[in-house]
Amino acid sequence: MTAEHPSLTIVDHPLVQHKLTLMREKDGSTARFRRLLREISLLLGYEVLRDLPLTSRRIETPLEAMDSPEIEGKKLALVSILRAGNGMLEPLLELAPSARVGFLGLYRDHETLQPVEYYCKLPSELAARPVILVDPMLATANSAVAAVDKVKESGAQDVRMMTLLCAPEGVRRMAEAHPDVRVFTAALDRELNDKGYILPGLGDAGDRMFGTK
Template sequence: MSNVYVMDHPLIQHKISYIRREDTGSKDFRQMIGEVAALMCYEATRDLKLQDVKIKTPICEMIGKELSGKKMAVVPILRAGIGMVDGILNMIPAAKVGHIGLYRDPETFEPVEYYCKLPADCGERDVFVVDPMLATGGSCVAAIQMLKDKGVKNIRFMCIIAAPEGVERLQKEHPDVDVYVGALDEYLNEHKYIVPGLGDAGDRIFGTK
């Protein structure tokens, strides 16, 4: 899994354990999802290119570093992906935000598109597709294909918890996409839920059932 990066940072692992708990309420769950997303963004942007820039400190002039002008976008898969956006924007405030709406057919478990709104210049940006859970892989594979069909070339996928089945499918269908995973879990059960997982991320973020 050369392009799959599983986070081993202690803070990420600590916070993921907290959101897994069934007694963690929606308020704390939402907050912690954002914090995990911010920490993962820090790790996932480690290879961003820098350029020299002349600056003046209170003491003297110097050559510092800044991002080399590459534009970025965050595209959450609705609805649970929304929970990760603010954490990432806290790290990259200039990023644009798009939205892709998909739901899983309860019989076929395949994704069905119902909404897509992207920044006009999305094809020129490094795009982070985000969704807390990577289960079967159907939604993220479909979302990434939608982006490619619209001319996006540089795509990364970020999720908090993944099942091996979803990672395998994503790698098979989009081998050019780097995948950042907070925790790689054991398997999918007969209902296509990740085990041990954390339940339905969307319901837990928004307090719905």
Template sequence: MTAAGVTVVDHPVAQHKLTLLRRAATPPSLFRRTLRELGALLAYEALRDLPVAAVRIETPVAEMDASEIAQGTLAVVSILRAGNGLADGVSDLLPDAPVGHIGLRRDEATLKPERYYLNLPRGIGRARVLLVDPMLATGGSAADAIDQLRAAGVREIRFVCVLAAPEGLAHMAERHPDVPVVTAAIDSRLNEVGYIVPGLGDAGDRLYGTV
């Protein structure tokens, strides 16, 4: 932990994949695959204390008591569109977890989020939610998405991102201090147009080749 409620995943494999994402020369196909892989690694850390239930199973050799994640325990929510790259990685890890989507676009003049879409799994209020978006820049989109999840009855939320800026972390600490943040790195600052520095550029554009 680097600060209250913030976990930086500094595992060598995670940091190697982050370097691939940062490189301007990385093509969309590799960027897409790497973001998906890093999403699984970050989710693994974010779900370290996910509750499990005891079950009795039979192995090829004997019966035993084992553990499993109960249906409905976890849901994934992606902030469109770039969040889908991370959500795919979480789905690789836990394919039975339902996935919801929150559409937010940034007003380039005000840097404030604008809502345009909401589709959440039925019964999401009973689940722990992993909210995913590659970048925590100003923190406006993440905080607004959490507001929408709270309105839907969600009590337990973890926010997972690839990069965070100090400004975004401060905004999250002010708006939603009870929501843990799991990230691969905390960069130095935001530039004049709200991009993380040194960052990796626009994750959505790089993910879908629309640069």
């Protein structure tokens, strides 16, 4: 957390920062970008899930019985903001393979920079589940705010967002619209350009992940 952005957590682990530098390089291959996104997402995931509530259960080890910790309550809900969010979804499923999964299709109108919804499929009982929204970029935050609106309309109360890069404008927008949503990121970059892209950034994450233009 920072004094200016109390709902923002920047994961400054050396491995995260090193891998992010490699991702930013414009000449990196699609395969390398995908691999690095997966690796960073695993590292970010540990921080996003750090304070999940625990209970204990009686088990038998090969040597004796013990009360051992396990995650309490309903399974997590992971919600990918299509399409780029899918690159962060799969690594989280490695950490939490029993999580329920939802998808929100939102694209940004390049003229208005406003989100347009084209698909929505969410898990049930969101009120009883921690909900993790994933999208590599928090730029204007218009799509992210719309995604939080949607999951809250479906009952979600504990909502967190995991992203690769943030712009200050996006962090402020999210904090104004949803001050209870914690955002976890690898870096807070300088600003947005007039097209709504993060500077210095790394380009369009979806295009770089899928090899499209």
